[in-house]
Amino acid sequence: MDNQPPETRIKLLEGRMSTAEERITTHGKEIDALAEQQVRTQERDAFRDKQMASVETKVDRIDGKLDIMAAKPAEKWDKATWIVVSVVVTAVVTAILSRINL
Helix, strand or coil: CCCCCHHHHHHHHHHHHHHHHHHHHHHHHHHHHHHHHHHHHHHHHHHHHHHHHHHHHHHHHHHHHHHHHHHHHHHHHHHHHHHHHHHHHHHHHHHHHHHHHC
């Protein structure tokens, strides 16, 4: 490039500068698009986080209700067991008392 006349060197430099400006403009547009996309992604993330918190709250409420529902049959079985045990103990005591009275 040093061997060429100044006009040729200026033309080459102008061509390179034009190419560089085009690339800078293109990259600037890409950067702007990426910035917009990041803002949209952050908005979607915030919305998703809010929705997930709502879902988590609902799941916790359902879990609590399921625990209560699961405990109810256990209470019924506990009562039934105590009734059966009470009947058996009463029958045994009655049998013992009836033999003693004989």
